[in-house]
Every structure is written in C-alpha cells, then in structure tokens.
Amino acid sequence: xxxxEFKNVSKSFGEFNAVSNINLSIGDGEFVCLLGPSGCGKTTxxxxxxxxxxxxxxxxxxxxxxxxxxxxxxxxxxxxxxDYALYPHMNLADxxxxxxxxxxxxxxxxxxxxxxxxxxxxxxxLMDRLPSQISGGQQQRTSLARALVYPSRxxxxxxxxxxxDAKLRLEARxxxxxxxxxxGMTAVYVTHDQAExxxxxxxxxxxxxxxxxxxxxxxxxxxxxxTTFVANxxxxxxxxxxPVDAIQGDGQLQLRAEGLAIGALPMSNGIAKALxxxxxxxxxxxxxxxxxxxxxxxxxxxxxxxxxxxxxPESLVTIERGDGARVTARIFTDDxxxxxxxxxxSFLAEHVHLFDSTGKRIPVxxxxxxx
Amino acid sequence: xxxxxxxxxxxxxxFALLSPRAGAAFLTPAGLLVAVFVIAPFFWVxxxxxxxxxxxxxxxxxxxxxxxxNYLTLFDFDNFFQRGxxxxxxxxxxxxxxxxxxxxxxxxxxxxxxxxxxVPPTVKRITxxxxxxxxxxxxxxxxxxxxxxxxxxxxxLNMLLTSVGLPPGDFLLEHPxxxxxxxxxxxxxxxxxxxxxxxxxxxxxxxFQAADVAGASSWQKFKDIALPxxxxxxxxxxxxxxxxxxxxxTPFLLTNGGPSYRTELIxxxxxxxxxxxxxxxxxxxxxxxxxxxxxxFALVYLSLGRKKRKA
Amino acid sequence: xxxxxxxxxxxxAFSALAALIGVVFALxxxxxxxxxxxxxxxxxxAIPNPWTLSNFFTVFENKFAMQALWNSLIQSVxxxxxxxxxxxxAAYALSRSSIPGKGAVTYVLLLFSSVVSGSxxxxxxxxxxxxxxxxxxxxxxxLVFAGGLxxxxxxxxxxxxxxxxxxxxxxxxxxGASPVQAFxxxxxxxxxxxxxxxxxxxxxNIWGSFLIxxxxxxxxxxxxxxxxxxxxxxxxxxxxxxxxAAYALxYSLPVIVLYLFVxxxxxxxxxxxxxA
Numbered sequence: 001x002x003x004x005e006f007k008n009v010s011k012s013f014g015e016f017n018a019v020s021n022i023n024l025s026i027g028d029g030e031f032v033c034l035l036g037p038s039g040c041g042k043t044t045x046x047x048x049x050x051x052x053x054x055x056x057x058x059x060x061x062x063x064x065x066x067x068x069x070x071x072x073x074x075x076x077x078x079x080x081x082x083d084y085a086l087y088p089h090m091n092l093a094d095x096x097x098x099x100x101x102x103x104x105x106x107x108x109x110x111x112x113x114x115x116x117x118x119x120x121x122x123x124x125x126l127m128d129r130l131p132s133q134i135s136g137g138q139q140q141r142t143s144l145a146r147a148l149v150y151p152s153r154x155x156x157x158x159x160x161x162x163x164x165d166a167k168l169r170l171e172a173r174x175x176x177x178x179x180x181x182x183x184g185m186t187a188v189y190v191t192h193d194q195a196e197x198x199x200x201x202x203x204x205x206x207x208x209x210x211x212x213x214x215x216x217x218x219x220x221x222x223x224x225x226x227t228t229f230v231a232n233x234x235x236x237x238x239x240x241x242x243p244v245d246a247i248q249g250d251g252q253l254q255l256r257a258e259g260l261a262i263g264a265l266p267m268s269n270g271i272a273k274a275l276x277x278x279x280x281x282x283x284x285x286x287x288x289x290x291x292x293x294x295x296x297x298x299x300x301x302x303x304x305x306x307x308x309x310x311x312x313p314e315s316l317v318t319i320e321r322g323d324g325a326r327v328t329a330r331i332f333t334d335d336x337x338x339x340x341x342x343x344x345x346s347f348l349a350e351h352v353h354l355f356d357s358t359g360k361r362i363p364v365x366x367x368x369x370x371x
Numbered sequence: 372x373x374x375x376x377x378x379x380x381x382x383x384x385x386f387a388l389l390s391p392r393a394g395a396a397f398l399t400p401a402g403l404l405v406a407v408f409v410i411a412p413f414f415w416v417x418x419x420x421x422x423x424x425x426x427x428x429x430x431x432x433x434x435x436x437x438x439x440x441n442y443l444t445l446f447d448f449d450n451f452f453q454r455g456x457x458x459x460x461x462x463x464x465x466x467x468x469x470x471x472x473x474x475x476x477x478x479x480x481x482x483x484x485x486x487x488x489x490v491p492p493t494v495k496r497i498t499x500x501x502x503x504x505x506x507x508x509x510x511x512x513x514x515x516x517x518x519x520x521x522x523x524x525x526x527x528l529n530m531l532l533t534s535v536g537l538p539p540g541d542f543l544l545e546h547p548x549x550x551x552x553x554x555x556x557x558x559x560x561x562x563x564x565x566x567x568x569x570x571x572x573x574x575x576x577x578x579f580q581a582a583d584v585a586g587a588s589s590w591q592k593f594k595d596i597a598l599p600x601x602x603x604x605x606x607x608x609x610x611x612x613x614x615x616x617x618x619x620x621t622p623f624l625l626t627n628g629g630p631s632y633r634t635e636l637i638x639x640x641x642x643x644x645x646x647x648x649x650x651x652x653x654x655x656x657x658x659x660x661x662x663x664x665x666x667x668f669a670l671v672y673l674s675l676g677r678k679k680r681k682a
Numbered sequence: 683x684x685x686x687x688x689x690x691x692x693x694x695a696f697s698a699l700a701a702l703i704g705v706v707f708a709l710x711x712x713x714x715x716x717x718x719x720x721x722x723x724x725x726x727x728a729i730p731n732p733w734t735l736s737n738f739f740t741v742f743e744n745k746f747a748m749q750a751l752w753n754s755l756i757q758s759v760x761x762x763x764x765x766x767x768x769x770x771x772a773a774y775a776l777s778r779s780s781i782p783g784k785g786a787v788t789y790v791l792l793l794f795s796s797v798v799s800g801s802x803x804x805x806x807x808x809x810x811x812x813x814x815x816x817x818x819x820x821x822x823x824x825l826v827f828a829g830g831l832x833x834x835x836x837x838x839x840x841x842x843x844x845x846x847x848x849x850x851x852x853x854x855x856x857x858g859a860s861p862v863q864a865f866x867x868x869x870x871x872x873x874x875x876x877x878x879x880x881x882x883x884x885x886x887n888i889w890g891s892f893l894i895x896x897x898x899x900x901x902x903x904x905x906x907x908x909x910x911x912x913x914x915x916x917x918x919x920x921x922x923x924x925x926x927a928a929y930a931l932x933y934s935l936p937v938i939v940l941y942l943f944v945x946x947x948x949x950x951x952x953x954x955x956x957x958a
Contacts, residue, residue, distance in 0.1 A: 052852050054385040071386070072855040079856045085849035089871040099857035146857065387780035388851050389861060394779025401772035401832050405791065408829025409798050412806035419805060486700040494697050498704030505707050507941050509890030511908045512930045520710040525726030527713055557707065589692060618799035620893050638801035645805050646897060654805045661802040669796040673789065
C-alpha cells in the first residue's frame with residue numbers, strides 16, 4: 001500500500017480544462033472518494049493516477065515517487081473499470097489471472113491464486129465460464145477479483161457500481177466496505193452517487209468544474225458543507241437553500257424571505273465578515289431537520305402543499321412558497337400524513353446553515369472540531 | 372513509450388494506447404501499398420494523358436508530350452456523338468446510371484426493403500436469398516447466366532414469353548441497352564435493399580406502433596415516418612450506387628460492349644482504347660475524365676458524411 | 683392477433699409481390715441448378731434426365747481448368763493475407779494512436795479510393811506493374827488488389843475498432859501489460875470478428891474479379907478461373923455449355939460458402955459492408 005498525492009495538477013483537452021490546479025493528499029490505507037457531477041474532472045483525476053492520462057502540468061506521486069510520466073504497466077496499481085473491461089474471449093480464470101500472466105507466473109500458480117480470490121468473491125464455481133455467460137453482478141465481482149489478484153500499491157475504482165441495479169449495488173457497496181476494513185487498502189474511488197461516497201469513504205473530495213471544493217471526512221461534508229454546491233450535492237433529498245435578506249441590528253441578525261419566519265440570530269465574527277461582501281445570504285436547512293410546525297415553534301417556513309410522497313418509513317412533504325420556490329421536508333413517520341392546503345414547517349436554530357453571497361459557508365465562532 | 376524508471380526524464384509527453392512511433396510503424400505497410408497502387412496511379416494517369424504513349428511501337432518507349440492533344444481528340448465535336456466515340460459512351464453511361472442505378476436499383480431496393488419488413492419469414496428468406504445471390508456471385512458467372520437466360524432460341528426468358536403467348540425476341544441484338552439496364556438493376560439491387568433494410572430496422576418499432584394506434588395505413592407509415600427518417604441513408608445509397616454504376620465493367624461480360632458499340636459504357640470504352648487499340652495516352656485521358664467525375668461525387672459524399680458526423 | 687379483412691388482403695398482396703420479385707431474381711439463376719447436372723445441357727432450361735456428375739468429372743480432368751482454380755486461390759489468399767494484416771495494423775493505429783493528422787489521413791484515403799476505380803486506373807496500373815517487372819505474375823495481381831481494397835478495408839476496420847471500448851487495452855496495461863502484449867492478448871482477439879468480415883469481403887472481391895487479372899496476366903498458367911472460364915468458349919464464341927455450367931458452379935462455391943458462413947456467424951446486418 002502507498003500514499004497518493006497530486007501537486008498542482010492540471011489537465012486540459014484542447015480548450016477544455018478538465019482539471020485545474022488541484023492538490024490532494026491521500027494517506028496510506030485511506031479510502032478516498034472523488035465525488036461530483038459528470039464533467040467535474042473526477043474520472044480524469046483517477047486516470048492520471050493510473051497513468052492513462054498525462055497531466056498538462058503538475059506532478060502525480062505514488063508512495064512518494066513521481067509517477068507523472070510513468071507507463072501504467074510500471075505503476076503497480078490495479079483498477080476496476082466502469083464497464084468492467086472483461087476480455088470476452090477469455091474465461092473467468094484467465095480473465096482474473098491475466099495480471100499474473102503478464103507478470104510471468106506459471107499457469108498452475110496463477111490459476112490457483114485466481115481461484116482463491118474468486119472463492120472469496122463467491123464466483124469460484126464459474127471459472128470456466130465466459131464473461132458473456134454470467135450475470136452483471138458476477139461480472140462486477142470478476143473485475144474486482146482481477147484487481148485484487150496481485151498486490152497493488154493503490155486500488156482505483158471508476159464508478160464500479162453504476163452498471164448494477166439498485167439492489168445489487170447496495171450489496172456490492174457493503175462488500176467493498178467490508179473489504180476496506182479487512183485489507184486496509186489505499187483506494188481512490190470515483191462516483192457521482194453521494195450515498196456511495198458517504199458509505200465508503202474515509203475522506204471525500206467533492207469536485208466541481210475541475211476543482212476540489214471540499215476535502216473532508218464524510219461526516220464533515222454532511223454537517224459542514226463548505227459551499228452551497230456541496231450542500232446541494234450531498235444529502236438526499238438535497239438541502240433546502242433559501243436566499244434571505246440579512247438585516248443587522250442590536251448585535252442580532254434578522255433574516256427575511258417570503259414565507260419565512262425566523263427568530264433573531266446572535267451576530268458573530270463570521271457573519272459580520274460575510275455581510276461585508278453582500279447583504280443577501282443563503283439559509284440552508286436539511287429536509288430531515290424540518291418538522292410539521294406545532295404551536296409556538298419559533299422558526300417556520302410556510303407555503304401551499306405541493307407534493308406528499310409516502311416512502312414507507314418516512315414521507316417527503318414539499319411545499320411551494322409564495323415566490324414559487326419549493327422546500328422539502330423529510331418527516332419520519334410510518335403513517336401517511338394528512339395535510340391541509342396550507343402547510344407550515346419548523347426547524348431548530350442549531351440546524352441552520354448560513355452561506356455568504358458567494359456561496360461559501362459562514363463558520364460559527366469557535367467551532368468545535370467534529371469527532 | 373514512457374521510461375521504466377521514475378527518476379529518468381520522460382521521452383514523450385502524454386500517454387496513448389499506441390505511441391506515435393508505433394502508430395507510424397503500424398501504418399507503414401498499408402501506406403506503401405496504397406501509395407504505390409492507388410495514389411501513384413492517380414498522378415501517373417494524369418501525366419500519361421498528356422502524352423502519345425502506346426503499348427507497342429516507337430511511342431511505347433519514348434512517348435512524346437502532346438499537351439491537350441488527347442483531350443482534343445476526345446472532345447472533337449465533329450464525331451463526338453457517333454457510336455464508338457467518347458461522347459456517345461459518356462451519354463450512354465449517364466443514361467445507364469439514371470435508369471439502372473437511380474431508378475432501378477434504388478427504387479427496387481427501397482420497395483424490397485419495405486416489403487421484407489412485413490412479409491412472412493419464409494417469403495422474406497427466399498426472396499432475400501435470390502436478390503443477394505444476384506449480387507454476391509462472381510461477375511463472369513452472372514454474365515454467363517444472363518447470356519443463357521437471354522438466348523434467342525433456347526433461353527429461359529423466351530421460353531416463358533412463348534408459353535404465355537408473347538412473341539420471343541433476340542434481346543441482346545435488338546435492345547442491348549435495355550438489357551444491360553435490367554441486368555445492372557438485377558445485379559445491384561441487393562445493396563440498396565440491405566442498406567434500406569438496416570435503415571428501417573434502426574427506426575424504433577414504437578414509432579410505427581404509435582402510428583398504428585393513431586390509425587395510419589401502411590402507405591402513410593412509409594411516407595410519413597419511414598421515409599423522412601431514412602433520408603440520410605437514401606442520399607448515401609444514391610451517391611454510392613451512382614459511383615459504382617458509373618465505373619462498372621461487368622456489362623462487358625454480357626455484351627462485350629456491342630453490338631456495334633451500343634452498350635459501350637465509358638469504362639468499356641476506356642478499356643477498348645487502351646488495351647485493344649493500344650492508345651495508352653488517349654486511354655489515360657479517358658481515365659482522367661472518369662476520375663474527375665468520381666471526384667465530384669466523392670466530395671459531395673464525404674462532405675455529407677462530415678455534416679452527419681458533426682450533427 | 684386478429685386481422686381485419688382489408689389488412690389481411692393487404693398482407694397477402696405484399697407477400698405475393700415480394701414472392702414475385704423473388705421469382706424474377708431467381709429466373710436467370712435457375713438454369714444453374716440444372717445444367718451442371720445434365721450431360722446434354724444446352725442454353726435452354728431442362729430437367730436433367732438422368733441427373734449426373736459427369737460434367738464435373740470432365741472439369742476435374744481438365745488440367746487448365748483446375749490450374750485456374752488453383753491460381754484464383756493463390757491470388758485471393760495472397761491478397762487477403764496482405765489486406766487483412768496491413769488493414770488491421772493500420773486501422774488500429776488510426777483508431778488508437780495519437781498520431782497527428784489521423785483524420786486527414788482517413789479522409790484522403792477515402793477520397794482516393796473512391797476516385798481511383800479499377801477501370802479508370804487501368805492504364806497507370808498496367809504501366810506501374812510492367813515498370814516493376816511484375817507483368818504476368820501472381821504477385822502483380824495480389825499487390826494491385828491489396829492496394830485497391832486497403833482503403834475501404836481500413837475504413838471498415840477503423841470504425842469497428844472505434845466501437846470497441848478502450849478500457850480493454852487500458853485495463854491490460856494497468857494490470858501490467860506492455861502495449862505489444864495488450865495488442866496481441868486483448869485487442870487482436872476482440873477485433874477478430876471485424877477482421878473476419880474484412881477478409882471475407884476481400885476474398886469475395888478478388889475471387890470474383892475479372893478486369894485486373896485480365897489486363898495483368900498473359901500466360902495460361904497464371905490465369906485465375908474468372909478469366910480461364912472463357913476457354914470454354916470455342917473460337918467462334920459459342921460456349922461448351924456442359925463444362926461451363928459445371929465449372930461456373932464449382933467456381934461460385936467458395937463465394938456461396940463464405941456468404942453462408944458470414945450470415946450464420948454475424949447475421950444479416952454485417953453484409954452492408956461486404957462487397958463494394
């Protein structure tokens with residue numbers, strides 16, 4: 001196992017800057033997810049670790065060595081591809097053992113090792129089959145087996161679960177988590193599925209337009225999203241973001257928006273600084289922190305009922321405020337909630353996220369580090 | 372290729388599945404063959420067309436440069452349209468392309484492709500088999516098959532005609548042009564059929580089902596849904612079969628260009644001038660004109676292809 | 683599904699029309715189903731009585747005819763090997779390498795290959811071959827066909843390779859394979875169906891061609907079957923029908939077998955590319 005590091009790495013394809021000057025340090029044994037929408041540069045970054053793309057500038061390091069221009073074959077890494085890239089003319093045994101074949105291992109030895117790995121992944125009984133003769137989930141595990149069959153310094157995953165159906169995806173996700181606990185491997189995992197990143201990563205690098213927006217453990221990404229982009233990308237349904245007018249006075253802060261009633265917040269250094277750049281802030285509340293309002297709730301948002309979706313253990317209640325913007329609440333109840341046409345939702349002040357006019361999170365004074 | 376060691380400076384920037392040097396090596400054999408047997412002839416034929424080179428005699432070894440002499444002979448308007456002259460062959464070929472490719476092959480191919488979508492599998496398979504057989508069998512075999520088919524005394528066609536009470540005819544002698552028109556239509560319809568067939572099957576069935584639900588007739592489905600959607604394929608088909616028909620030599624195997632030059636298409640004329648009359652210079656000039664016409668079609672075709680790729 | 687009466691009649695009409703066209707296409711060929719097996723065959727359609735293989739035996743005893751088939755085989759196989767190998771390498775480079783100007787190369791190739799047709803280039807090809815001292819040799823025919831068929835073969839194969847995910851070779855290289863290993867272990871086997879199609883296409887083209895060998899070959903010992911078949915015509919131009927029919931059938935057989943093979947192996951859709 002080895003660490004991975006990006007030093008001022010940029011990559012452009014003609015006019016298009018896929019990755020712009022990123023710095024990222026992945027420790028030995030870490031499982032880092034590169035998370036972002038399509039076109040954000042996450043796959044390009046992964047392929048630069050693999051050597052399948054060469055940076056336009058900057059350095060890529062593996063285990064402290066500069067590998068920027070090293071051929072993929074000499075990097076001692078393994079990679080699981082989105083389309084699995086199983087060779088259609090080889091049976092499973094030969095597919096899994098292929099990395100050992102190019103390393104010059106004898107047939108018996110490499111097939112023995114392939115069988116061991118395949119057994120762990122519960123495909124040991126399919127070794128004579130061709131890739132076209134097995135299911136999608138089995139194909140996924142075969143490509144995983146091929147990556148695990150030889151000792152690698154870094155394991156790379158390019159959206160390995162995106163071609164599986166929802167149920168298999170959960171199962172495979174659980175297995176990958178188990179594998180990480182078991183092996184303590186250094187892994188870089190590209191995904192656009194925030195749930196996958198939250199479930200697997202020790203740290204998540206959220207990327208947008210070729211830049212890393214936030215690099216932190218999942219819990220911090222969730223609780224303290226650095227920007228409105230991260231807040232909107234992580235969490236399902238995404239955080240409700242409401243533009244508010246900020247009025248300062250008496251050491252307190254009043255926030256105003258259509259349909260919103262919120263108690264005064266204490267001023268802080270962070271807020272004071274944010275107000276220097278603009279008086280319009282963004283207030284964020286996660287759907288799971290909204291409740292159907294009862295008498296006396298201090299912080300409320302109200303509007304017309306737009307949708308009421310019962311998901312089983314919870315309901316998604318969406319209201320439309322006077323200005324047409326919508327707010328969604330995740331209400332935890334087994335029962336289908338009966339609602340009138342006008343709905344008011346409430347939330348606690350401690351669940352409020354504030355972002356400045358440029359979309360950056362406004363930190364609370366003397367913020368305690370997250371465990 | 373990149374270096375083995377991490378400390379050495381890279382020789383090339385940028386990873387590729389095949390390095391530029393290896394790529395160049397991979398391209399070399401094909402490049403040489405194409406350069407010598409496709410590209411060189413293109414330029415050589417232009418050169419020869421300005422000389423009086425012949426196969427035999429003094430001018431075989433020491434041809435003289437005669438400027439546009441060969442072209443002037445070809446475009447001598449005193450006898451331009453006479454049988455056996457360049458103009459006659461050119462116009463004959465244009466008519467041949469018009470009737471056998473644009474009308475014959477394309478329309479028949481379109482009809483067949485549409486019919487085949489709807490008829491029972493057995494009918495489909497049998498019809499397809501014969502249409503493709505006409506296209507796939509070697510040209511000399513096909514030439515002989517038609518020779519037998521059209522024979523005045525015993526041929527299958529006259530046998531059929533007399534059996535239904537129609538007068539027999541010596542078609543190769545009386546209507547040689549129409550014989551090669553039908554011959555080429557028959558020979559080449561398979562390509563258009565297959566192209567249109569694959570075009571039709573690329574249309575999602577739901578489009579036709581939606582039309583069915585809306586109550587469209589078979590003709591309306593063809594006219595309103597299928598045709599507009601395969602417009603690109605139709606253009607491709609027309610250009611390709613035009614080029615192939617314009618250059619085809621196969622009718623020679625049925626008629627030898629005769630009787631009395633009446634089926635002497637431009638490719639056959641070119642052959643006669645160069646290899647029977649042994650006038651290489653003049654033959655080359657004919658070749659240049661054929662290539663110029665080909666070039667016009669090819670440029671249209673490639674520019675259409677580029678547009679399609681961009682869209 | 684229940685059909686209404688007009689719809690049913692419509693279907694019947696469609697089927698009848700399709701069958702009729704099929705019959706029209708079959709008519710010129712039907713003669714070939716009977717004449718080769720008829721010892722007294724003439725140009726007319728007649729059911730053999732009795733059916734016999736005697737025409738075939740006569741062909742087999744004709745040294746010149748058999749030599750011509752062998753020559754066809756030499757020229758076709760030689761050409762096919764050259765086209766297959768050169769086109770595979772070139773198409774792989776056009777698809778996978780980072781050579782500058784790949785697109786332009788492809789464009790120029792396509793342009794030239796459609797402009798330089800066999801009949802238009804007869805004269806210079808004849809001159810090039812005779813200048814190279816290759817007149818009346820198998821090699822001349824093989825090289826000329828290889829050059830002429832290569833652009834289209836490369837184009838078909840490049841499209842095929844473009845449609846294959848790069849992740850095959852990429853995964854091999856990440857796993858430790860060199861570019862050469864990745865090409866032979868992974869890329870080549872995956873491209874094989876495309877190569878087969880191109881090879882069959884080239885074979886059918888060379889095997890059936892008349893004009894090029896007719897111009898480039900002089901001696902009887904080098905003639906392929908497509909040219910030699912005219913030896914069954916008498917001096918006056920009347921054919922020896924029995925032999926011609928049997929020989930034409932033998933000569934057509936490889937083409938028919940290959941057609942059946944390709945349509946069995948790859949289905950109908952691949953035939954768009956076959957033969958041009």
